[in-house]
Amino acid sequence: MPNSRGFFGNYGGRYVPEILLPALDDLNKAFSEVRNDKTFQKEYHGLLQEYVGRETPLTYAGRLTEHFGKARIYLKREDLCHTGAHKINNAIGQVLLARKMGKTRIIAETGAGQHGVATATVCAHFGMSCIIYMGAEDISRQKLNVDRMHLLGAEVRPVKSGAQTLSNAINEAIRDWVSNVDNTFYIIGSAVGPHPYPYMVREFQSVIGRETMDQSLRQEGRLPDHVLACVGGGSNAIGIFYPMLDHQNVMLYGIEAAGEGVKTPRHAATLTGGLPGILHGSLSYLLQTQQGQIAEAHSVSAGLDYPGVGPEHSFLCDSGRVTYASVTDEEAIEGVRLLSSKEGIIPALETAHAIAYLKVLMPTTETSEFVVINCSGRGDKDMETISKFI
Amino acid sequence: MPNSRGFFGNYGGRYVPEILLPALDDLNKAFSEVRNDKTFQKEYHGLLQEYVGRETPLTYAGRLTEHFGKARIYLKREDLCHTGAHKINNAIGQVLLARKMGKTRIIAETGAGQHGVATATVCAHFGMSCIIYMGAEDISRQKLNVDRMHLLGAEVRPVKSGAQTLSNAINEAIRDWVSNVDNTFYIIGSAVGPHPYPYMVREFQSVIGRETMDQSLRQEGRLPDHVLACVGGGSNAIGIFYPMLDHQNVMLYGIEAAGEGVKTPRHAATLTGGLPGILHGSLSYLLQTQQGQIAEAHSVSAGLDYPGVGPEHSFLCDSGRVTYASVTDEEAIEGVRLLSSKEGIIPALETAHAIAYLKVLMPTTETSEFVVINCSGRGDKDMETISKFI
Amino acid sequence: MKKLGRLKKLFENRGSEQKIMSLFITAGYPDPGSTVELIRELESSGADIIELGMPFSDPLADGPTIQHASKIALEKGVHLDIIFDMVSEIRDQSDIPIVLMGYINPVLKYGLEAFFLKASRAGVDGIILPDVPPGEFPEVESLCMKHDIAPIFLVAPNTPEERMRMIDKSSRGFVYCVSVTGVTGARDGSEVSQSVGKFIDKVRNNVKNNPILIGFGIRTHQDAMAISRGVDGFIVGSALIDYIRSVSDQEDWIKKTGDFVRKLKYGTS
Amino acid sequence: MKKLGRLKKLFENRGSEQKIMSLFITAGYPDPGSTVELIRELESSGADIIELGMPFSDPLADGPTIQHASKIALEKGVHLDIIFDMVSEIRDQSDIPIVLMGYINPVLKYGLEAFFLKASRAGVDGIILPDVPPGEFPEVESLCMKHDIAPIFLVAPNTPEERMRMIDKSSRGFVYCVSVTGVTGARDGSEVSQSVGKFIDKVRNNVKNNPILIGFGIRTHQDAMAISRGVDGFIVGSALIDYIRSVSDQEDWIKKTGDFVRKLKYGTS
Numbered sequence A, B: 001m002p003n004s005r006g007f008f009g010n011y012g013g014r015y016v017p018e019i020l021l022p023a024l025d026d027l028n029k030a031f032s033e034v035r036n037d038k039t040f041q042k043e044y045h046g047l048l049q050e051y052v053g054r055e056t057p058l059t060y061a062g063r064l065t066e067h068f069g070k071a072r073i074y075l076k077r078e079d080l081c082h083t084g085a086h087k088i089n090n091a092i093g094q095v096l097l098a099r100k101m102g103k104t105r106i107i108a109e110t111g112a113g114q115h116g117v118a119t120a121t122v123c124a125h126f127g128m129s130c131i132i133y134m135g136a137e138d139i140s141r142q143k144l145n146v147d148r149m150h151l152l153g154a155e156v157r158p159v160k161s162g163a164q165t166l167s168n169a170i171n172e173a174i175r176d177w178v179s180n181v182d183n184t185f186y187i188i189g190s191a192v193g194p195h196p197y198p199y200m201v202r203e204f205q206s207v208i209g210r211e212t213m214d215q216s217l218r219q220e221g222r223l224p225d226h227v228l229a230c231v232g233g234g235s236n237a238i239g240i241f242y243p244m245l246d247h248q249n250v251m252l253y254g255i256e257a258a259g260e261g262v263k264t265p266r267h268a269a270t271l272t273g274g275l276p277g278i279l280h281g282s283l284s285y286l287l288q289t290q291q292g293q294i295a296e297a298h299s300v301s302a303g304l305d306y307p308g309v310g311p312e313h314s315f316l317c318d319s320g321r322v323t324y325a326s327v328t329d330e331e332a333i334e335g336v337r338l339l340s341s342k343e344g345i346i347p348a349l350e351t352a353h354a355i356a357y358l359k360v361l362m363p364t365t366e367t368s369e370f371v372v373i374n375c376s377g378r379g380d381k382d383m384e385t386i387s388k389f390i
Numbered sequence C, D: 001m002k003k004l005g006r007l008k009k010l011f012e013n014r015g016s017e018q019k020i021m022s023l024f025i026t027a028g029y030p031d032p033g034s035t036v037e038l039i040r041e042l043e044s045s046g047a048d049i050i051e052l053g054m055p056f057s058d059p060l061a062d063g064p065t066i067q068h069a070s071k072i073a074l075e076k077g078v079h080l081d082i083i084f085d086m087v088s089e090i091r092d093q094s095d096i097p098i099v100l101m102g103y104i105n106p107v108l109k110y111g112l113e114a115f116f117l118k119a120s121r122a123g124v125d126g127i128i129l130p131d132v133p134p135g136e137f138p139e140v141e142s143l144c145m146k147h148d149i150a151p152i153f154l155v156a157p158n159t160p161e162e163r164m165r166m167i168d169k170s171s172r173g174f175v176y177c178v179s180v181t182g183v184t185g186a187r188d189g190s191e192v193s194q195s196v197g198k199f200i201d202k203v204r205n206n207v208k209n210n211p212i213l214i215g216f217g218i219r220t221h222q223d224a225m226a227i228s229r230g231v232d233g234f235i236v237g238s239a240l241i242d243y244i245r246s247v248s249d250q251e252d253w254i255k256k257t258g259d260f261v262r263k264l265k266y267g268t269s
């Protein structure tokens, strides 16, 4: 739990324009109410089951296991969620909250387009108006998802400032929120932003970790030895990590995007290559210049192409509970190929970062151990990008 | 059950080159063995659960129900299956059989690419070599799926004869099979082809109908009043219909592709506009000319663009147990839009045919009734085609 | 018994060293107007049997060559009545056995009874339907008998011996022995002949009531001689059509085709 | 108390009819070399306070105008030390209150202590950090006090009254009253003034310790007069930068900007 001011250790907070504070207060209050509200939780979990298709399986990856010849590898199949990624777990939770709060207009930012599609989807499901901010660069590299959002009735607003990617889309969404705070609910897509977002998003995504624990117990009789997830803003990672944080025997690994290399200026490995700072409402690790300007992130994967990271990850990084590492664009593409050819599962480019890290992790494991990778999304949206590399 | 010669009433049979008969005999024998073999069924259902993500939900479509203001509408969510359509239920069953029979080389045809992707997927999962025949026209209209098959390690062979669609791809796959019958297993993607394929594919797809019945009982306390499915070759339809055939109170509707209209030469409504004949190894309704040449089918949806239909459907059509109707390309696009905007579920163009038929069916229903639509697949693969219309 | 007679007589009269040569062409290829003349040329150049292909839109047992010929013939308007007329015209002047070969659907659409009646009247001697193996469509077999048209079935390298005997029993005229697993025109003869010896022995041990012709993949006289050792003759299809395709834009293509056929049969033209 | 003094004196000395005019410009826009001269011109044309924007890469509370100005300033290499130099240079010749305005991250990266020390030494009078509302970053507030720099906070139309009183308590110099929900430059003044009356009454009932300046959306003298009725003055930012942008390629753009500013303050230039 973050403290009352929204801090995980030194990280978090609410560094936002005055105008948003009442909205954050309202949100915090509403979320606290529903957290333990049976009706809400029943509706939320009902939708996860009947609409999203949860629980998602924990699939044994036999040929991948054979490939490394060490610990057994399992995949937590968030790629099977409706719309193709874990993002919808959170979008559903937030849209239910928005309805409860009487908001009629939904805005969201998106990078890979998965959160945008998830938000557009839940808005269509509930008949709410929906505007998605998306960097112009991301619009061109995730065309499939843009088409999907349009078809779902959302307006996709191209953001042309900066690198025209996720970070700029968040700026623009915040500007919209500042301007329409009365009737508008901002559904943030990752465990970032001002309190209570990082906490709330974690709570909505923790269903991943809880299911993984249950399934591990069912299928292996105990909790996993190693759990991997890719880290963009950090929602899929914190979702699978959080319920296992107290189980010290479970080793946790968050894999960031090293782009063209953490030694180059073109990467998005915030915890590996960044320093604490304030962006988008919270204090956390950031890619920034000597002067404290926000650096442009780079990753082949639009969903990881973000110079910040959720504050709870900054805390877990400093505390050492989670090991953060990074893999390059090239290694990620190799990861796509590996999982596709060994298991018949084409992962999202984001997810592929976690897969790619196996080549580092697996040699250190024992055959008696088992590993769970959060397969956060499917690769359909990335086929165009991937095809260019293959 | 078909009779011993593979006939459903007057339809079915094994009209294939002599060279394939031993292979069909072997297949029939192997399939009879596994049908009641616990080990096989356990492996099959285990994969369906842990790899494919079954059971798929039966989702209540609240806003769609409201839209028509009559019977409650549910969606059987085959779109949530791994790879995005029901096709994988069958591909998994057949690949397991191929392994059991010691075959090392898998071939398949594909129209929409869903069966090709499903087959390439299960081949990757089991490390088997895989060749997919696909009409050149379909290759261009289902590019996403072609890229996916490549990434999964399959060879996609373009078929340039005839209309360059599904029917031609089947011809070419049969030619391959004839040439490599010793080591090759042909995974047919729909309930068509020579005996035992129509029967076997039905059995592998019946999991849809069995789950639907269980879920209907759980969620509504009884079986549905109306069940709809689109019909290309007829596998998703027979899969959901078959377990309910004996329940005479359940009305069944198979929806074919009327293309530009059944009165025009450009359609694929075999049961509505065809006559019995023999193609691809079985006797069934067919689109054909006065001279018995096979007519070119047309549908905006590659998966329905086929001049034949599974023999069991021909039988069910003649017997009147199932009502067959058709909707046009334009109506199908309207169906995509309807489901996307009302429920946040973008259906495959194939599925959209069943959705589109609601406007005919729903006014005849009672508010006390409920309808189940087999949501056979998701629309990601069709976004390019759909975008052109929107 | 007149028609069964033509095929029967052919095999009864063949010298022990002589191989029967059956030639396949697609009716109406390269154009309908020349089919009759072409057949006469084939006969006078050494063809013993003519297999006349009834073109079909979806010839799934055929390779690219015959697919192409079918497609051209269909584009030029060939259909069954035209084919019957062709046969009648040949029959006016020749007793060469004529076997129709094609897929079942057009036959079905024509009407089974009508088809066999007309075929018989036109002077057809036998029929090969690659997508109707014996036992799968009994009505076709009984109509053959009724109309004195020889049902000619195929045996393949993977056909079990018991089934070979059954095929032999169901067949009249001859049994069509497919030398390789594959579609028509698939492999070249030299490749084929390696593995074919054992298979032929097996066929001969089981097919006792009918002569045996062997086909698939024969492109030259050498192929034909090598492969038909121990059987009654051989069948050439794709190689002939490939040749026709290569010369059909020349004025004297029919004469040239005659030369090609003589070479096929005798080794020299 | 020297610096708090400059802002304090300004408000104490204003006539009851006179409205304080605070002008926002981005340091280094349109180019760093002209900022000091521009500020002198603003002062001589009627500006009572200068808000000097510290450019930031991600100005999430700003509209397109100030985003653009920030971007240009950053491209031209502006950073905090340059801004301190600018302030020092102005301070050599003028006692106009100078308030720095910008986002917290560059300040944090500079080092909080170092920043406030240098700012204080350069002669900065106050600071506005739109992404640091009162209570969220106590260290910033105490450093303000320590270095005699006025922490200026904002009240917005949706700020609860209790919080307005807290903001009043936390603020020095003046309270920045945001007239509309929105980013800078969002709406034009005529639209704004309709709804603003009630809001201002509420602010005045709660903000008792500090003068009140109102901003956001003021583009003309008329806007300014209409909107600042009942408060101590007004703030113009985007409208000024838009004007500069429109004339900055002309040689006498600074003089022209002076004319624009006089018109803003007095209705005529």
Ligand SMILES: Cc1ncc(COP(=O)(O)O)c(C=O)c1O
Residues within 6 Å of the ligand: A085, A086, A087, A111, A112, A113, A114, A115, A189, A190, A191, A230, A231, A232, A233, A234, A235, A236, A237, A302, A303, A304, A348, A350, A351, A376, A377, A378
């Ligand atoms: C499939 C997938 N995985 C991971 C991410 C990264 O986000 P997060 O770190 O919040 O899980 C995204 C973001 O779009 C995504 O689409």
Ligand SMILES: Cc1ncc(COP(=O)(O)O)c(C=O)c1O
Residues within 6 Å of the ligand: B085, B086, B087, B111, B112, B113, B114, B115, B189, B190, B191, B230, B231, B232, B233, B234, B235, B236, B237, B302, B303, B304, B348, B350, B351, B376, B377, B378
């Ligand atoms: C999603 C989907 N639905 C339906 C079909 C039609 O096939 P069938 O009639 O065999 O279910 C296809 C074929 O590709 C498909 O992809």
